[in-house]
Amino acid sequence: MLKSLYIQNFALIDSLRIGFDPGFSVISGETGAGKSIILGALSLILGQRADVKQIKQDAEKCVIEGVFDVSAYDLAPFFEEMDWVYEGDECILRREIWSNGKSRAFVNDSPVYLNDLKGLADKLIDIHSQHQNLSLNDNLFQLNVVDLLAGTKMERADYGVAYAACRASETALNDLREQSRKNREEEDYLRFQYAALAEMNLQPDEQGQLEEELEAVAHAEEIKTGLYTATALLSEEERSVESLLRTVADTLHNVQRFYPKLSELVARVDSAFIELKDVREEITGCFEEVEFDPGRRQLLEERLSAIYDLQKKHSVATVEELIALRDEMGRKLENIDSLDERLQALERETEEKRKTMMAKAGLLSEKRKKAAPRIEKELVERLAYLRMPNVRFQCDFKSKDIPDATGADSVQFLFSANKNVLLQPVSQIASGGEMSRLMLCIKAMIAGATSLPTIIFDEIDTGTSGEVADRVGTIMEGMGARMQVIGITHLPQIASKGTAHFLVYKEDSGYIVTTKIKELTPEERVQEIARMLSGAEITEQAIENAKVMLNRN
Numbered sequence: 264m265l266k267s268l269y270i271q272n273f274a275l276i277d278s279l280r281i282g283f284d285p286g287f288s289v290i291s292g293e294t295g296a297g298k299s300i301i302l303g304a305l306s307l308i309l310g311q312r313a314d315v316k317q318i319k320q321d322a323e324k325c326v327i328e329g330v331f332d333v334s335a336y337d338l339a340p341f342f343e344e345m346d347w348v349y350e351g352d353e354c355i356l357r358r359e360i361w362s363n364g365k366s367r368a369f370v371n372d373s374p375v376y377l378n379d380l381k382g383l384a385d386k387l388i389d390i391h392s393q394h395q396n397l398s399l400n401d402n403l404f405q406l407n408v409v410d411l412l413a414g415t416k417m418e419r420a421d422y423g424v425a426y427a428a429c430r431a432s433e434t435a436l437n438d439l440r441e442q443s444r445k446n447r448e449e450e451d452y453l454r455f456q457y458a459a460l461a462e463m464n465l466q467p468d469e470q471g472q473l474e475e476e477l478e479a480v481a482h483a484e485e486i487k488t489g490l491y492t493a494t495a496l497l498s499e500e501e502r503s504v505e506s507l508l509r510t511v512a513d514t515l516h517n518v519q520r521f522y523p524k525l526s527e528l529v530a531r532v533d534s535a536f537i538e539l540k541d542v543r544e545e546i547t548g549c550f551e552e553v554e555f556d557p558g559r560r561q562l563l564e565e566r567l568s569a570i571y572d573l574q575k576k577h578s579v580a581t582v583e584e585l586i587a588l589r590d591e592m593g594r595k596l597e598n599i600d601s602l603d604e605r606l607q608a609l610e611r612e613t614e615e616k617r618k619t620m621m622a623k624a625g626l627l628s629e630k631r632k633k634a635a636p637r638i639e640k641e642l643v644e645r646l647a648y649l650r651m652p653n654v655r656f657q658c659d660f661k662s663k664d665i666p667d668a669t670g671a672d673s674v675q676f677l678f679s680a681n682k683n684v685l686l687q688p689v690s691q692i693a694s695g696g697e698m699s700r701l702m703l704c705i706k707a708m709i710a711g712a713t714s715l716p717t718i719i720f721d722e723i724d725t726g727t728s729g730e731v732a733d734r735v736g737t738i739m740e741g742m743g744a745r746m747q748v749i750g751i752t753h754l755p756q757i758a759s760k761g762t763a764h765f766l767v768y769k770e771d772s773g774y775i776v777t778t779k780i781k782e783l784t785p786e787e788r789v790q791e792i793a794r795m796l797s798g799a800e801i802t803e804q805a806i807e808n809a810k811v812m813l814n815r816n
Contacts, residue, residue, distance in 0.1 A: 264332040264747045265388060265717045266353075272322035273307075274300045275778040281765065282782075287743025289758045290751045290780070291791060292767030297778030298751050301767060302390065302721055305329065308356040309388060310381025313366040328357040331387050336716070338386065345379055347371065356384065388717045391706065399676065399702055400690035406674045409658060411709050413634030415627055422623040422670055429620040432613040439606055446599045453592055453599075460589035463569060470570055470582045477563040483553050490550040497543040505543070508536050624671040631672060632660055638708070645704040645738070650731045651697070655679045657686055699723050700731075703738060710742045717747040728754070736760035755795035759812040764788045789813060 269280045275297055292298050307313060308329045318325045334352040342349035348371055357369040358380075368380040399405070410419055446453075479486065498505045512532045519525045573585055635658040646654045657677040663670075677686035678693050678701070693701060703723055710718070720739065727735055736757035742748045743762065752758055764783045769776055783791055792809035793801045 264335075265749070266330045266332050268301075268305060268330075269326070269328040270301070270304045271327075272319040272325040273304045273327060274317055274319065275769070275776060276300060276304070277319065277777045279778075279780055281780055283747070283749065284763055285743075285747050286762040287740050287748045287750065287760060288763040288765065289761035290749065290765045290767060291753065291758050291795060294753075296767045296769055297780075298767045299721075300778055301780060302719070302751065305388075305719075306390065307358045307360070308368075308380070309384035309390070310368075310377055312377075313358065313360045315360065315362055315364050318360060318362055322362070324359055324361040326357065326359050328355060330355050331717075333387070336386060338383075341383065341386065345375075345383075347375070348373060354383075354387070356380065356387075386716060388719065390719045390721065391702070391723060399693075399698060399705075400688075402673055402675055403669065405658075405676050406669055406672065408705055408709065409631050409635065409638065409674055412638050413631050415630050415634075418623070418627040418630050419670070422620070422627045423668065425616070425620040425623040426666065426668055429613070429616040432609070432616045436606075436609045436613050439602070439609055443599075443602050443606060446595070446602065450596075450599055453595060457589065457592040457596060460573065460585060460592065463573065463585075465570070465582050465586050465589070467583055467586065470567070473563055473567050473570075477560065477567060479553065480556060480560045480563060483556075486553050487550060490546050490553070493546050494543060494550065497539065497546070505536070505539060508532070508539060512536055620666065621671070624666055627670045628660075628662075628672050631670075631674070635660070641708060642701075642704055645707065646700060649700045649704070649727075649734050649738075651680055651700065653680065653682045655686055696727060699727070700735070703735060707738050707742050710746055717749065718742070719749045719751070721751045722753065723750070729756075732756040753795065755792045755809070755812060758795060759792055759809075764791065766791055785813075 264285060265283050267280060267282045270276045271278045281301075290298060290301070303311075303317065304327045307317075307327045331354045332352060333354045338354070339349050350371055355369075355371055357372075358366065359369075360366045366377075368375050368377050370380065370383060410416075495503070497503055512529070515525055515529045515532060519529050570582060570585075574580060577585065577588055579585055579588065639656050639658060642656050643654055646656070655678070659675045659677050661673050661675075663673055676689045678689045678697075679686045680693070680697055684692070689698070689701065703720075706718065723735070732754045733756040736750075736754070737760065739748055739750055739757065740760040750757055750761065758764060765780055766783050766787070767778065767780045770779050789806060789809045790801065792812060793805040796808055797805035
C-alpha cells in the first residue's frame with residue numbers, strides 16, 4: 264500500500280507531501296491543475312525514464328520519494344534475490360534527478376539499477392491509464408488474465424519447469440548435432456594428423472637426447488682424437504702426468520720417514536694418483552664407445568628432421584607439446600566415435616522431457632478451459648451492471664503449433680455489445696468507452712481472485728456519465744474494500760464514492776505558479792463535488808446534490 268508520496272522541484276511542484284490511507288481515495292481538480300504532474304512524478308519511482316525538462320525551473324535537482332507498506336506482499340524472497348536489505352513492513356523508493364542529466368534510484372536508501380527498481384515497483388503499484396486499455400488487444404495479456412482468474416499459478420509453475428528442462432535438452436541436442444556435423448567434416452583430416460603423430464611414437468625429452476647424440480656422431484673423429492691425446496698425456500708418453508705424479512709420491516714417501524708432518528700431503532698425492540688412473544680408464548672407455556657410424560647419423564638426422572617438421576606444422580616448440588596435441592586429437596576421435604551413442608541417448612532424453620512438458624501443458628490448458636465459462640459469465644454480469652445488457656463475451660482458445668513459455672494455448676477475447684453483431688476480437692469491435700468498462704471489470708475480477716498491489720485509475724471513467732459513471736464508482740469502491748485504490752477523476756459520481764478526497768490545484772503567488780494538493784475536509788468536499796456537478800459557478804442546487812451524493816455514500 265502507498266502510505267505517502269513526497270515530491271520536490273518537479274515540474275510546477277515546489278514541494279508537497281501526500282499521505283494515503285487504505286481503501287478508495289479519489290483525486291480531482293480542474294483541467295490543467297496538475298493531476299498528470301503528480302502521476303508523472305509517481306511514475307519516476309516506478310522506474311520510468313527521467314527527463315531533465317521535468318525538473319522545476321532553476322532547481323538543481325528534483326526528488327520523488329514513495330513510502331510503501333509491504334507487510335502483506337511477501338517480498339523477502341525478492342529482496343534476498345536482489346541482495347537488498349529487507350526492512351519488513353516498510354519500503355522506501357526514491358528517485359533523484361539532477362539538472363546535468365544524472366539520475367539515481369534508491370530502495371531503502373541503497374542505490375539500485377533502474378530496471379531493478381521497476382521490477383520491485385511492478386509488485387507494489389499498478390497505474391491504469393487510458394492507453395493501458397490497448398493491452399486488451401494483446402493476446403499475451405489476455406492469456407495472463409485467464410491464468411490469474413483461473414488460478415493456474417501452480418500448474419503454470421510446473422509447466423515452466425518442464426518447459427525450461429525441455430528447451431535446455433533441445434538446445435543441448437542441437438549443439439551436439441552441430442558438433443557432430445563439424446566433427447564429421449574434419450574427421451578425415453583429424454585422423455590423418457593423428458596418424459602422423461601417433462606413428463612417430465614420440466617420447467618426453469626425446470628431442471634433447473637425439474640432438475645430443477647427433478652432435479656426438481657428427482664430431483666422432485674429433486672426439487676420438489681428443490680422447491686419444493688425453494690418454495697419451497696421462498700415461499703413455501715418457502713424461503706422462505701419471506709417471507710424474509708417481510715420482511712426486513715416491514719422493515714424499517721417502518722424506519716422510521724423517522718429517523712425519525708430510526703424512527697428510529702424502530695421502531692426498533696418493534689419492535690424486537688413484538683418481539687420475541680412474542679418469543684415464545674412463546677416457547679409454549669413452550674412446551672405445553665413440554664410433555663414426557654414417558648410418559646412425561642418417562637415422563638421427565631423419566628422426567630429428569621429422570620432429571622439426573611436425574613442430575613447424577603445428578606451430579609448437581617442443582616434443583611435449585606435440586605429445587599433448589596427439590593426445591588431444593585422440594580424445595577428439597574417441598568423442599567422434601562415441602558421438603552417435605550420445606546423440607541417441609540425448610534424443611531419447613529430449614523426447615521424454617517433451618512428453619513431460621506436453622503433459623504439464625495439457626493440465627494447464629484443461630484448467631484454463633474449465634475456468635473459461637465462469638470467467639465469461641462473471642464478466643458479462645459485471646458489464647451488464649455497467650449498462651451493457653446485450654453484451655456477449657467469449658474466451659476463444661486455440662492450440663499453438665509450437666508450445667512456448669506460456670503453454671500450448673493462445674486465447675483471444677471475443678466481444679459483442681449488441682445482439683445483432685457477431686462476436687469479434689475486442690481490438691476490432693470495442694469502442695473506447697466499452698474498452699474502459701471491460702478493463703475495469705477485468706481488474707475488479709482480478710482483485711477479487713488474487714492479491715493485487717495498489718492500483719491507480721487515471722480517468723478510467725472517460726466516455727462514461729450518469730448512471731454508468733455511478734456504477735463505475737461503485738465497482739472501484741468495492742475494489743477498495745480489498746485493496747488500495749486511487750482514482751483520478753472528473754466525474755462527481757465517482758469522486759463521491761471515495762473514502763478520502765484529494766484536490767489538485769494551482770496557486771499563483773504573483774511571481775510563480777505552483778501545483779498543490781490537499782486532502783479535503785467534509786465541507787470542502789461538498790464544495791468540490793458541487794463544482795464538478797455545475798462547473799465554475801457553484802449553485803445552491805449543486806451543493807444540495809453534492810450533499811445528497813456524499814450522504815448516500
